[in-house]
Amino acid sequence: MSVDKRFIVVGENIHCTRIFKVGGIHVKNVDGRDVILFGNGDDRRELPVAARFKETADWENGKVKHAAVGIWQGMNGQTEEERGAGRAYIQFLAREQEAADAGFLDLNVDEYSTDVEERKTVIRWAAEAIQEAAGIPLSIDSPNTAILEAGLGACDPSKGKPMVNSVSLERRDAVGTAASFEACVIASAAGETQMPCTVEERVANIRTLFAELTKAGFPEERVYFDPLVFPISVDPRNGKMVLDSVRTLREEYGADVHFAPGLSNISFGMPKRKLINQVFAYLARKSGADGGIVDPKQINAAILNGLDTESASFTLARDLLEGRDEFGMEFITASRDGRL
Secondary structure: OOOOOOEEEEEEEEOOOOOOEEEEOOEEEEOOOOEEEEEEEHHOEEEOOOHHHHHHHHOOOEEEEEHHHHHOOOOOOOOOHHHHHHHHHHHHHHHHHHHHOOEEEEEEOOOOOOHHHHHHHHHHHHHHHHHHHHOOOOOEEEOOHHHHHHHHHHOHHHOOOOOOOOOOOOOHHHHHHHOOOEEEEEEEEOOOOOOOOHHHHHHHHHHHHHHHHHHHOHHHHEEEEOOOOOOOOOOOOOOHHHHHHHHHHHHHHOOOEEOOOHHHHHHHHOOOOHHHHHHHHHHHHHHHOOEEOOOOOOOOOHHHHHOOOOOOOHHHHHHHHHOOOOHHHHHHHHHHHOOO
């Protein structure tokens, strides 16, 4: 059985927090050089990991922030080859997500630097490099309005209207920024001073925010609701609360608004994250969500339509997400036993 609906993907992979495992399939030591491997076949390439990344706690713990490596080398590489590899890597991430049916490419450089002026320069560089390679609009992702303005200012309108990730009651200043660029907005359920803990709080916050967005001139089709996804490992009710929020909001606001929750947040701290994320995206879409912030290589309309909803693994993940497997004991046991 499949759910025959579109799914608007906001591709999450060009984000300076994203990590690869050192010594895994992407990060290797080749002839004494630590490199990130990318591309396919005859186009296989190597992105050198700059020394500054190997002097961090991340590297000591066997991790490296790969998008940050690409941007650093693209902007600061010591040789033309290094600068070319960095730019090519960021463009590879963009093309790869577009090919997997992404509708937007989320760009976040906040952890690249603590200096706002540097981040403004970085986001402009990255936006230009990405748009040279991809034909879809950017989602500019930052809590800092100066960074949002720099990123939006670098967006090419011929690619489509850009997106702001995100606006909320605690970030009202971003509403004006988004309006001035006629951008789409991810409308978060975050409250003025705290995160929502219930379905009712999520819906109430979005109602208030939506009224402000309407007053600021945003048409419904440029608004993407985010009911806020928190890990199910923290609270077994978190999956069901998001699904119930989606149903309530879809019933209240009709077909023209969109959804873009960070769906992969649901699986933090759990085994078999890909399975959980895919089943959660399926359930969210069935509840009325028409999109999400995800890795399009793992979640897109074709993948969701192809899920075997009668399989034991799907059933176990669904029971976990809908709250029937309290604390996930059945799912975790099945994972340990090799049944997933």
